[in-house]
Amino acid sequence: MEPTQSSLWSSNFYPEKPPNPNENPVFDGEREPMFEKPLTPSDVGKLNRLVIPKQHAEKYFPLGGDSGGLLMSFEDEWGKCWSFRYSYWNSSQSYVLTKGWSRYVKEKKLDAGDIVLFQRHRRDCSRLFIGWRRRGAPEVAETECGGKAGGDERCGLYHVHPYLGHIQGLGANVPYQPDRLHAGSMIQNGGGGKPNRLLRLFGVDVDVECHLDVSQPSTSESSSALSQGPTTHLFYSQS
Amino acid sequence: MEPTQSSLWSSNFYPEKPPNPNENPVFDGEREPMFEKPLTPSDVGKLNRLVIPKQHAEKYFPLGGDSGGLLMSFEDEWGKCWSFRYSYWNSSQSYVLTKGWSRYVKEKKLDAGDIVLFQRHRRDCSRLFIGWRRRGAPEVAETECGGKAGGDERCGLYHVHPYLGHIQGLGANVPYQPDRLHAGSMIQNGGGGKPNRLLRLFGVDVDVECHLDVSQPSTSESSSALSQGPTTHLFYSQS
DNA sequence: TGATACACCTGATGA
DNA sequence: ATCATCAGGTGTATC
Numbered sequence: 436m437e438p439t440q441s442s443l444w445s446s447n448f449y450p451e452k453p454p455n456p457n458e459n460p461v462f463d464g465e466r467e468p469m470f471e472k473p474l475t476p477s478d479v480g481k482l483n484r485l486v487i488p489k490q491h492a493e494k495y496f497p498l499g500g501d502s503g504g505l506l507m508s509f510e511d512e513w514g515k516c517w518s519f520r521y522s523y524w525n526s527s528q529s530y531v532l533t534k535g536w537s538r539y540v541k542e543k544k545l546d547a548g549d550i551v552l553f554q555r556h557r558r559d560c561s562r563l564f565i566g567w568r569r570r571g572a573p574e575v576a577e578t579e580c581g582g583k584a585g586g587d588e589r590c591g592l593y594h595v596h597p598y599l600g601h602i603q604g605l606g607a608n609v610p611y612q613p614d615r616l617h618a619g620s621m622i623q624n625g626g627g628g629k630p631n632r633l634l635r636l637f638g639v640d641v642d643v644e645c646h647l648d649v650s651q652p653s654t655s656e657s658s659s660a661l662s663q664g665p666t667t668h669l670f671y672s673q674s
Numbered sequence: 675m676e677p678t679q680s681s682l683w684s685s686n687f688y689p690e691k692p693p694n695p696n697e698n699p700v701f702d703g704e705r706e707p708m709f710e711k712p713l714t715p716s717d718v719g720k721l722n723r724l725v726i727p728k729q730h731a732e733k734y735f736p737l738g739g740d741s742g743g744l745l746m747s748f749e750d751e752w753g754k755c756w757s758f759r760y761s762y763w764n765s766s767q768s769y770v771l772t773k774g775w776s777r778y779v780k781e782k783k784l785d786a787g788d789i790v791l792f793q794r795h796r797r798d799c800s801r802l803f804i805g806w807r808r809r810g811a812p813e814v815a816e817t818e819c820g821g822k823a824g825g826d827e828r829c830g831l832y833h834v835h836p837y838l839g840h841i842q843g844l845g846a847n848v849p850y851q852p853d854r855l856h857a858g859s860m861i862q863n864g865g866g867g868k869p870n871r872l873l874r875l876f877g878v879d880v881d882v883e884c885h886l887d888v889s890q891p892s893t894s895e896s897s898s899a900l901s902q903g904p905t906t907h908l909f910y911s912q913s
Numbered sequence: 914t915g916a917t918a919c920a921c922c923t924g925a926t927g928a
Numbered sequence: 929a930t931c932a933t934c935a936g937g938t939g940t941a942t943c
Binding site: 722723763766772 | 937939940
Binding site for chain 1: 937
């Protein structure tokens, strides 16, 4: 089914499979902003990792003292599932997304200064979302795509009209990640090796409850907690 | 206790804790020269590593086929203990000191061309010593400090008078390295991670005996084995 | 072989 | 001055 709002949805980013707004959208009110981070040159460079500021990592992605890494899955603006390895580096005492991150950077064509956003579903906080916007773009886009020059570029977040809010559906036709497991889940590592054990975050199996103190102010220069009210951002999600 | 030889010991390098020649010297005759190496620009640059010429590394610091790194501890001219990570880099087929090396370079203000010296205790070859001298300085200093211009600079090796040879003692009042373990010891790495297992070299626990063929001639352009007889160099040592 | 992954390391920086 | 943080690196293993 083709998009009904060609001005919003026409894109050559996924020309072979454009997202359908009538399929499984996640309303803006359903998504809980967690935090965002302006990307450093290292975050988009050859180090193939994203450093997650410690206060956000420990608040939203607690590892529970686990030294091994986890697999975390996020839904992007197309409903595509992205799995990243999430772990703590003792040597630098920092939390990082490693495996899979470079693919995300490449596909979204992220540059230093662009901003990645992390959100979760309000009622099912095991569903995690990842988005992005170009540097200098407003947090809540007033234009259809508040990014760089060139109208054919997509953003990770969109300003959508309220009437799109009635849409519900599936979205099982986005079979991207070969190693994807479950959106918003984490897979626990056995300890230093490859992740192999499931651990749902914000859901079950882990000693962290679905607490979402989104109203906390930002305390970091290089990242910020999202504390604004309901936004107009929209992710499309599957499952 | 203040130094008695102000011309030799007056220094502002450790003005808060000057070494005392009456405390725990290691006689020249107690130290066995192993080898020395003129420092390359890379050795003192941002690579934070010292390449140890292979013939010296395999002769004096054998890794025993261990792929993981070791922690090696050396006593400097002040009795201060310096711990370095020692490992073999497959990519460059070279033996290197990595962690801790840059701190040594910085503290000693070593430049390219300066020479580092490695020695060990004759009777307790698990005690290792590290020293240095400025480029162009004679191996056996005839002056009190045969280094660069500026009389307040210390050298890693000193020419001392024979009568200082009677001194013995402790030196436990030099608590520098927080992560130091034992002078002249090596700590085996678990494999790519942090070094965590003790492995005394030249002492026990390792399949290498205390063999010291110091008389071998130099075969490297960038380093030389020390084959001269008793020198007048002096290290001060603790423990 | 080249790209990626991964754990480790360090210096700069600001609180 | 000390300390925590993190941006920017490393070598090595894996694919």
